Amino acid sequence: MSNMRVVFALIAGTLCLGAPISAHHNTATVYDVSKDKEVAFTGTVTKIEWANPHIHIYVDVKDANGRVKNFAIEGGTPNSLYRRGWRKDSVKPGDVVKVAGAAPSRNGMPRVHLGSITTIEGRQLFSGRD
Amino acid sequence: MPYESRGFGRGLFVALWSVAALGTAACAGQPDTNASATGAADTAAAAFDPRDFNGIWQGATQDLTANLLPGEEIVLTEYGAQRYRAVDHAKFPGNICLPYGPNRGMAATNPYMVVQTADTIAVLTEHIDYRVFYMNEKTHPEDILEYPEWMGHSIGRWEGDTLVVDTVAIRPESWLDRGGLEHSDKLHLIERFQKTSKDAFTWTVTVEDPVFFAKPFTYRLNVERLDFPRLIPDRCDDNEVDAEHMLPTPGAIHKVPPTMPRS
Numbered sequence: 001m002s003n004m005r006v007v008f009a010l011i012a013g014t015l016c017l018g019a020p021i022s023a024h025h026n027t028a029t030v031y032d033v034s035k036d037k038e039v040a041f042t043g044t045v046t047k048i049e050w051a052n053p054h055i056h057i058y059v060d061v062k063d064a065n066g067r068v069k070n071f072a073i074e075g076g077t078p079n080s081l082y083r084r085g086w087r088k089d090s091v092k093p094g095d096v097v098k099v100a101g102a103a104p105s106r107n108g109m110p111r112v113h114l115g116s117i118t119t120i121e122g123r124q125l126f127s128g129r130d
Numbered sequence: 131m132p133y134e135s136r137g138f139g140r141g142l143f144v145a146l147w148s149v150a151a152l153g154t155a156a157c158a159g160q161p162d163t164n165a166s167a168t169g170a171a172d173t174a175a176a177a178f179d180p181r182d183f184n185g186i187w188q189g190a191t192q193d194l195t196a197n198l199l200p201g202e203e204i205v206l207t208e209y210g211a212q213r214y215r216a217v218d219h220a221k222f223p224g225n226i227c228l229p230y231g232p233n234r235g236m237a238a239t240n241p242y243m244v245v246q247t248a249d250t251i252a253v254l255t256e257h258i259d260y261r262v263f264y265m266n267e268k269t270h271p272e273d274i275l276e277y278p279e280w281m282g283h284s285i286g287r288w289e290g291d292t293l294v295v296d297t298v299a300i301r302p303e304s305w306l307d308r309g310g311l312e313h314s315d316k317l318h319l320i321e322r323f324q325k326t327s328k329d330a331f332t333w334t335v336t337v338e339d340p341v342f343f344a345k346p347f348t349y350r351l352n353v354e355r356l357d358f359p360r361l362i363p364d365r366c367d368d369n370e371v372d373a374e375h376m377l378p379t380p381g382a383i384h385k386v387p388p389t390m391p392r393s
Contacts, residue, residue: 025219025222025225025372026219026379028379029220029225029372030372052365052367052368053227053364053368054369056369074372077364078362078364079240079256079361079362079364080240082362083358083362105375106375107375
């Protein structure tokens with residue numbers, strides 16, 4: 001699937017992310033939150049961790065050479081996401097999702113901090129960092 | 131006496147959690163003893179009780195300097211300046227799920243519930259910390275500074291319809307805000323809670339800490355009732371995986387940089 005390739009790219013400022021917010025730590029301690037470092041990619045969800053203090057969505061991403069790497073996408077706190085209407089099955093294993101506006105890890109690990117996730121059909125599932 | 135007082139508070143806290151589990155709707159109606167069934171106007175008037183803080187509230191800020199009252203400034207001592215210059219966000223206690231302390235705990239992105247009786251007011255946070263304001267105690271326990279707690283020891287009183295809370299014995303590991311303001315074990319808070327409507331109040335906090343700050347300063351948050359019927363606990367230890375990935379992140383982040391010592 002062509003859209004499964006990693007498409008790390010600069011993202012235009014169309015996402016209103018605001019200041020990085022997370023419940024228990026400064027996002028910048030783990031992630032490079034510079035606007036010009038934001039990344040985007042498309043992948044297949046392998047696992048959801050709806051757990052405190054922050055949710056994690058794991059996604060298999062294929063690079064240009066066909067190699068697959070599993071990325072951890074860190075999101076907001078379950079309580080704040082729940083209050084905003086999201087549920088732990090809002091995205092499921094097997095879903096193909098587009099991730100945009102994500103902050104890459106500073107230590108080079110395959111981790112990003114969520115900007116937004118959109119299904120392949122165009123339904124936005126999560127947005128914002130909180 | 132002081133020991134019995136604290137023990138009573140902890141027992142009461144358990145009971146208050148039970149009350150909290152019944153939902154805020156019941157809490158909100160508790161002090162409303164003057165409500166009339168004769169008309170909507172009477173009911174609406176009775177709904178605003180300036181001394182009723184029951185309910186779930188939220189008033190968040192990452193940066194206390196953005197909430198300083200007009201004319202207020204934060205002036206650091208020599209030691210405070212030394213610590214301020216050395217702030218590293220990777221060392222924030224919350225990174226490893228330690229409690230927030232009262233200032234940060236009541237200004238976090240998670241809301242908190244207030245459960246109120248005539249004798250005791252409890253603040254229950256989603257971060258699973260709590261504060262108890264002892265309304266019948268006139269002084270802090272004599273030895274409380276030898277036994278500091280994450281949320282400190284608080285005694286409350288009414289000045290008119292303003293709830294005034296005096297807090298000491300706060301463990302020095304907590305930060306005052308996410309921006310990087312730290313404090314010592316000499317921290318003394320004077321908080322004023324003033325209802326501005328049925329669903330809002332101001333939380334005005336005066337911070338005294340002669341170890342870190344050359345003079346007291348005061349900040350204020352506008353706090354609003356959360357339109358949601360329950361707390362959802364945020365037990366950080368459940369799945370904390372970020373700490374191992376953290377790298378040094380120096381530099382306090384404040385809209386209004388504190389004033390360095392005048393030497």
